[in-house]
Amino acid sequence: MTLKFYNSLTKKKEAFTPLHEGIVNIYVCGPTVYDHPHIGHAKSYVSFDVIVRYLRYVGYKVRYVQNITDVGHLTDNADAGEDKILKRAQRERLAPAELVEIYTRSYFEDMDALNNLRPDISPRATAHIPEQIELVEKLLKKGYAYESNGSVYFDVQKFSEYGKLSGRKQEELEAGARIEINPEKRNPSDFALWKKAEPDHIMRWKSPWGEGFPGWHLECSAMSMKYLGKTLDIHGGGLENIFPHHECEIAQSETANKLPFVRYWIHNNMVTVNGQKMGKSLGNFITLKDAFKKYHPLTIRFFILCTHYRSPLDFSNEALDAADKGLERLHNTIKHLRERMEYTKDDSTSSSIHEKLEYYKKKFLEAMDEDINTPGAIAVLFDLSKEVNTLLDSDKEINKKCLEDIDTFYKQLGGNILGIIPDTLQSEQKSEAETLKNIMDVLIGTRNELRKAKQWQLSDFIRNKLLEIGIALDDKPDSTTWKKIKK
RNA sequence: GGCGGCAUCGCCAAGUGGACUAAGGCCACGGUUUGCAAAACCGUUAUCCUGGGUUCGAAUCCCAGUGCCGCCUCCA
Numbered sequence: 001m002t003l004k005f006y007n008s009l010t011k012k013k014e015a016f017t018p019l020h021e022g023i024v025n026i027y028v029c030g031p032t033v034y035d036h037p038h039i040g041h042a043k044s045y046v047s048f049d050v051i052v053r054y055l056r057y058v059g060y061k062v063r064y065v066q067n068i069t070d071v072g073h074l075t076d077n078a079d080a081g082e083d084k085i086l087k088r089a090q091r092e093r094l095a096p097a098e099l100v101e102i103y104t105r106s107y108f109e110d111m112d113a114l115n116n117l118r119p120d121i122s123p124r125a126t127a128h129i130p131e132q133i134e135l136v137e138k139l140l141k142k143g144y145a146y147e148s149n150g151s152v153y154f155d156v157q158k159f160s161e162y163g164k165l166s167g168r169k170q171e172e173l174e175a176g177a178r179i180e181i182n183p184e185k186r187n188p189s190d191f192a193l194w195k196k197a198e199p200d201h202i203m204r205w206k207s208p209w210g211e212g213f214p215g216w217h218l219e220c221s222a223m224s225m226k227y228l229g230k231t232l233d234i235h236g237g238g239l240e241n242i243f244p245h246h247e248c249e250i251a252q253s254e255t256a257n258k259l260p261f262v263r264y265w266i267h268n269n270m271v272t273v274n275g276q277k278m279g280k281s282l283g284n285f286i287t288l289k290d291a292f293k294k295y296h297p298l299t300i301r302f303f304i305l306c307t308h309y310r311s312p313l314d315f316s317n318e319a320l321d322a323a324d325k326g327l328e329r330l331h332n333t334i335k336h337l338r339e340r341m342e343y344t345k346d347d348s349t350s351s352s353i354h355e356k357l358e359y360y361k362k363k364f365l366e367a368m369d370e371d372i373n374t375p376g377a378i379a380v381l382f383d384l385s386k387e388v389n390t391l392l393d394s395d396k397e398i399n400k401k402c403l404e405d406i407d408t409f410y411k412q413l414g415g416n417i418l419g420i421i422p423d424t425l426q427s428e429q430k431s432e433a434e435t436l437k438n439i440m441d442v443l444i445g446t447r448n449e450l451r452k453a454k455q456w457q458l459s460d461f462i463r464n465k466l467l468e469i470g471i472a473l474d475d476k477p478d479s480t481t482w483k484k485i486k487k
Numbered sequence: 488g489g490c491g492g493c494a495u496c497g498c499c500a501a502g503u504g505g506a507c508u509a510a511g512g513c514c515a516c517g518g519u520u521u522g523c524a525a526a527a528c529c530g531u532u533a534u535c536c537u538g539g540g541u542u543c544g545a546a547u548c549c550c551a552g553u554g555c556c557g558c559c560u561c562c563a
Contacts, residue, residue, distance in 0.1 A: 004503090011491095013503080031563070044563040075561070084561095116518080156544050167490055168559080181533035240563040243490085269492085272555065280561045306512070307500065312556070319499055322513035326499095329512085332526070367501085389527055393520090 003058060003369045005234075006310060007185045008242065008265040009165055012460075013371055018233045019263060024060040025228040026052060029220060029237035029245070030122065033068040033103035034088040036287045037110045039300070039315055040238070040278060044471050046301050046419075047268045047309035047372075048236045049116040053417050054368050065290065066119035068107075070100040071126050072195075072216040077184060077191040079215070086203055092412045096203055100126075105228045110288040113297040115419040121227050125219035132214040135256060136193045136207075144255040148184040150196030150210045156189045159251045165265060166243035191248050193218050194299055217248035221256070230257040239267035268309045274316050286315065295320050302327040302420045305374040333385040334410050335405060335425050338390050346400045353391075353402045357409050360384045364413050373416065381414055444473070444480045 003016045018024045028048045031041055045066075052064045075081035083253050089099040108356070125132075139145040144158045156162050163169055182188070192381055194213035197204035204211040230253070237246060246265065253261035270277070273284045291300060294317075303323035307313045360380050367376030388406055391398060414421035443462065450459040463473050472485045 029563075036563080040563045042563085081560095148562080169489085239491090240558055240562065243559065268563075270563075272556080275556090277557070278562075282561090285562085303499095309491090313502085314499085316499090318513085322499060325514095326512045329526095336526090370503065373501070375511075379501070382511055393527055474558085 003054075004371055005264050005266055006371050008239075008267045009262070015262070016264065018060065019231055022059070022061055022473060024055050024062045024233045026062060026064050026234040026236065027056075027220070027224040027228055027232050028064070028066045028119070028235070029241055030066040031069050031103075031107050032073040032084055032233050033100050033102060033107055034073075034084045034255075036106050036289055038278070038288060039286045039291055041289055042110070042114055042291075042300060043271050043304050043309075043313055044268050045111055045116050045239050046304045047379075048266075049114075049308075050305065050374060050418060051234075051236070051266070051372055051421065053117065054372060057412075058419050063121070063228060065121045065224060067219060067223055068100075068104055068122055068124045069095075069106075069216070069219065070124050072214045072219065074216065079195070083201070083203060083213070086201065100311065101224070106289075110297075112275060113288070114291060114301050115298065115422075117419075123223045123227065125214065125223070126203075128219065128223050128226065129214065131226055132218045133194070133205075133207050135222045135225070135252065137216075138256050139193065140250065143288065145193055146186065147209055148186075150186055150212060151192055152194040152209055153185055153188060153190040154248065154251060155195055156191070156251065156374075157187055159255055160188075161254070162247065162251050164247075165250060166247050168243055168247070175389065191215065191217060191244060196262075199341060213247070217245055217252065220245075220249050221252040221261075222395065225253065225257070230259045230261075232262045234264045234266055235262040236266045236268070239269060242267060269312045272312055272314045275314055278315075279323055280351075295324060298422070299324045299327055299421060302378075306378060308375055309372060330381060330385055330414075331421070331425055333392075333409070334414075335423060337388060337406055337410075338425070340392060340398070341403045344398065344400045344403060353400070353405060356387065357384075357405055361409065361413065368417065375417065377400075377413070378420075381410070381418075384409070406484045440471075440482050444482065447473075448480060 004013045006013045073084050085096050104115050131196040196212045209354040250261050274435045367373040447459045447462050474481045
């Protein structure tokens with residue numbers, strides 16, 4: 001079995017081999033923390049979480065770095081416009097550092113809820129200004145960059161391979177209607193490594209070129225280099241970042257180091273909402289916090305994994321409802337399995353289901369090996385589920401070892417790899433308090449029917465039994481209330 | 488305009504030229520089970536956008552057409 005990835009650079013599925021045997025260095029473009037994360041973030045980071053989990057499962061020692069962008073990402077990709085962090089901070093009347101803290105926490109909160117494992121390192125751009133300045137100096141020294149009026153730009157014409165990832169030609173870009181002519185640039189497609197800070201720009205650092213701030217693309221090159229080395233095994237991100245972001249990263253890193261920057265580029269596809277692209281300007285943004293009000297985070301995770309990471313995902317209530325039911329069915333099987341384990345004696349040694357599990361495991365791993373085909377892998381879980389349900393429903397004796405083996409299968413493949421099966425399943429998604437309230441409503445309703453029918457003996461029985469367990473009923477002329485009392 | 492992607496059962500969605508008379512989920516219908524339900528199980532539903540081509544063989548490759556979508560603004 002060989003793990004294969006679709007490499008955006010070569011546009012082919014390729015067998016994966018890391019640069020150093022047994023070790024995988026992976027860098028994934030993280031969020032710009034100026035707002036709450038949305039369902040697009042969820043798709044991206046769930047996808048890469050599963051990739052990392054799978055790499056670990058097959059035995060690699062993985063170092064997973066995912067940056068936190070807290071400076072330099074402008075509202076316009078062509079090195080114009082405002083800094084997103086700064087703009088938002090001014091709007092919310094917060095210091096940029098406060099804003100960044102709020103949304104970084106919000107980000108991790110939502111990612112934790114989705115059951116994404118934390119990256120091994122989450123470096124912040126503002127914490128790596130010296131490294132970025134150093135990289136700019138290196139590029140200047142090597143002649144790939146030039147200073148202009150306090151800013152430094154990368155000279156795209158010096159890097160003949162510019163465009164190799166996105167398939168864009170420089171000449172085509174130059175005439176780009178959407179790129180404002182910047183008189184500081186020698187060439188319209190040159191991009192900023194370092195930007196001069198205007199007097200009112202409060203996010204500023206001292207540099208050899210005066211006070212300023214780093215360009216957005218720079219942080220990924222500088223930080224990946226610092227933590228993962230000059231050549232990464234895997235670089236991931238959303239496909240909207242292929243151009244210009246990743247193209248610029250390649251240019252900076254490869255000219256600085258004279259080495260290939262990334263061996264495998266992995267890009268995930270985008271989320272649409274009811275068939276339409278999700279965009280700030282379209283007003284159809286769905287934050288995860290909103291989505292979680294309606295759907296359990298694991299449902300959203302499951303929903304995401306039901307589509308391949310390179311396919312677009314359409315977010316709609318109908319599709320989410322279907323996913324919710326599907327996941328519930330899967331969880332039901334495991335609940336029943338674990339209940340059965342509780343009262344099955346440990347009396348034998350051999351597992352009769354071993355061969356079958358091996359078969360399903362093989363199918364599961366084959367799907368995962370094929371460019372992380374999570375929908376295929378999930379289908380295997382359902383296939384097994386069907387067999388397990390039949391087994392549990394049958395009158396056959398099942399020994400404990402057999403049940404444990406099935407549970408281990410779910411825990412490893414559904415839990416450790418896909419992250420959709422928790423080690424302990426909550427029997428109720430609703431809170432205990434809510435459930436209790438609902439039960440009491442049913443009980444009181446039933447009892448009132450009995451009272452209407454003058455079934456005093458039964459209704460008194462209910463009241464007395466409830467009192468015994470610490471719940472007092474209070475019959476009023478038109479209603480019945482209840483409260484917990486001290487026994 | 489440039490670059491890229493997609494089109495598979497009512498809906499969602501896998502599919503690595505031959506075990507595809509096409510996985511899995513949701514929905515629907517029929518059945519088993521059940522005091523009745525629920526849950527569960529069994530069964531039923533597609534020749535893969537259209538038209539050509541390559542091949543012994545194509546959902547899978549090539550060409551043309553049609554229709555959607557994305558990136559090149561905001562955005563993972």
